[in-house]
Amino acid sequence: MESAPEAKRPLELKYIQYEHSLETQYLPAIRALISKDLSEPYSIYVYRYFLYQWGHLCFMALDPVDSSLIGVIICKLEMHASHSPATMRGYIAMLAVSAASRGHGVATALVKMGIDAMAQRNADEIVLETEETNIPAMRLYERLGFLRSKKLHRYYLNGNSAYRLVLLLKSPDVDDATDFALDEDDSAKR
Template sequence: MHAIISLIEKELSEPYIVYTYRYFVNQWPSLCFLAYTSTREPIGVIVCKLDRHLKGSRLMRGYIAMISVKHEYRGKGLAKRLVRRALEEMVGMGAQEVVLETEADNEAALGLYERLGFIREKRLHRFYLNGKDSFRLVLPIPQAMQRPIPPELDAPPPPGLVQPPSPSQTFNADSNSTASHAPDIHTHIL
C-alpha cells in the first residue's frame, strides 16, 4: 500500500486520504497494478474498479481511478502498458465500458487515452480541488469484445466481501518493450 500511496502523492495533483486507497485496493485487488524496475523500485501504478453503472443497471462499468508513473519513467510506454493491462482485466471481468477523468490541460494523458480509443464525453468545470477542469472520457467496449458477466459479479456482493484476486503477473520495466521484455507489472494485493 505504501508504494501506491507514495507514487500517487508525488505525481498527482489531487490529494487522497488512506481510506480512498484502501477502498479500491480492498474491493478490487485484481484491478490494482504496480510497475517496478528489476531492483524492485516502484515506478508506476494504476488503480481501478468495476461495478454496475447505476443501481439495478445491467451495464458493467470499469473506472480508472488513479494512474501515476514516476516522472523520470514517463514517455517510455509504461502508462500505456498499465492502462492496457487494466483494460484487459476489466473486459475479462465483463466491463461494457470504461470511464475516467483527467485534467483538461493534461495533453499527454488526453493523447494517451484518445490513442487507446477513449472519447471525451463531458467537461467537468472545477472538478479537482486545485480548481482545474477535467474531461470525463469513456471507452465503449465493442460488443464482440464483451465477455459474459461472471456469476460472482452478476449479483451484488454481500456486505463486507472482497473480490478474490487474480493471479499476479510479473514483467521487467528495465527491459525494452518487446513482448518478451514487457514492464514489471504486479497485481498489488494488500
C-alpha cells in the same frame, strides 16, 4: 571498447498484479508515487477502498533489479444501475509513472492491462476523469481509443476543469447511445 549501457526499455520492467500480501511492501510507494502529481491528495482509506475490493484490477510496473515501484494503475469495476439496462462500468481511478521512466510506454502497458482485466470481467465501458490541462494523459487515453464524453467544469479543488473520457467495450444499442449523448454534466455528484 566497452559499449554504453542500453537505456532501460519498458519490456524490461516487471509487471505484476497487486495482491493484499504486498500491502506493507508497496502501499507507501503507491501513495508516494500517486500523490506527487495530484492536485488533491487522497487519504490512506481511499487507497484501501480500491485495493481491498479491486486489488485484482491494480497493476504495478517494477524495476527488475530492486523491485522498486515505477508505475501503478488502480481501477474498479461495478454495476452502474442509473442507466437502463444497467451497465458494468470500469473506472480508472489512479495512474502514475515515476518521472524518470515516462515516455517509454509504461503507462500505456499498465492501462492496457487494466482494460484487459476489466474486459475479461465483462465491463461494458471504462470511464475516467483527467484534468483538461493534462496533455500527456489525454494523449495516452485518446491513443488507446477513449473518447471525450463530457467536460466537468471546475471539477477539482484547485478549480481546474476535467474531461470525462469513456472507452466503449461493447457496441451500445440505440437506447444506450441516446442515454450516453444526453448524460448531463454530473460533476456535482462527486
